[in-house]
Amino acid sequence: MRRDTRNQMIRQAAFLFRGRGYGATGIREIAQQAGAHRGVMYHHFPRGKTEVAEEVLAATDAAVGSYIESWCANQEPIPAMRAIIAGAKMMMAMGEHPPGSPVAAVALGAGPDDQGLRDTADAIYGRWQRAFRNCLHRNGTPDADAANLATLLIAGIEGALVLCRAEGNNTPLDRLAAALEITLRTH
Template identity: 25%
Template sequence: MDTKLNSRDKILQTASRLFQLQGYHATGMNQIISESGLPKGSIYHHFPQGKELLAIEAVHFTSSFIERKLLTIMEEISDPVEAIQAFIKDTSSQFDSPESIEGIPVGLLASETALISEPLRLACIQAFSKWEKIIADKLIQNGEKDEHALKMGMLINSMIGGGIMQSITRKDKAPLIVVMETIPQILKTKG
């Protein structure tokens, strides 16, 4: 992510990374303050409603980052299979240095908070839906029917999310590489 950030975005970047890697409950406000390098007053100035609002904004921050990356790759590569594979490969490259992972989808946060925070659950659904639609739009441009493309967008996003969870757990990008290698078989037939 961008290294020239204002204090609000620096807090969001730090919180996003920590929520994605540690989860909501394991990430405390003091850790976010410490790792962002900003004074304690900054976090409460920008997020006076506390941790839940910060987590929702962190989901939006991560979602926008992923959207920009996905759209850029989808625009640069005309073939949808190659474009999706390029996005997965780019995502998997973060696991070459797990300590610097950022901008990975919000699956851990979603699974941990979906039953306890309706606002967080809705923010995660919104993020997932945006990513799925970007993938579906690319497939539609290639001649897929709308309904099938939307299903494929959801399936591919789910596979990427699962690959990320396994890659985090294993501290290895191999699960994402398997997902990437499977994309041609998943998309070989039009619905």
């Protein structure tokens, strides 16, 4: 039961970060959404919201990163890219929560004293880019181009998620996939 409560808090924090941003989300709100008292939050996360954010980042990376690595290890670049974007679309469609990335929310909302959170977000984005870069490299793309294209994919997805939220649909992800396919076919 204890683990379930903690995991529920992490899930609710991720949804709130996606929807409201890291900076605009408080411990009290996370506890309320998780159906717990604020004291329970501090029992599970003695360092407060920073510790919650670390757990959200770790959970997001564990889930998303493992998929990205699997898709990139077992497919050629265009199908891998399409699978990654389809995964982003699937995450967008889950639940009543607005589109967005908890990693981006934490990276953008982390304050001056939260360098550790930005470093963690940077490491996560690096892992995701590395998986796609390795896929590209394995399929003959030179190192410099592979690194640039991997950055384009991850940055494009994060930007497309913002556009999806603004437009209220997933069309920006579809347009991103079409544009990246054209770009990948020329390499």
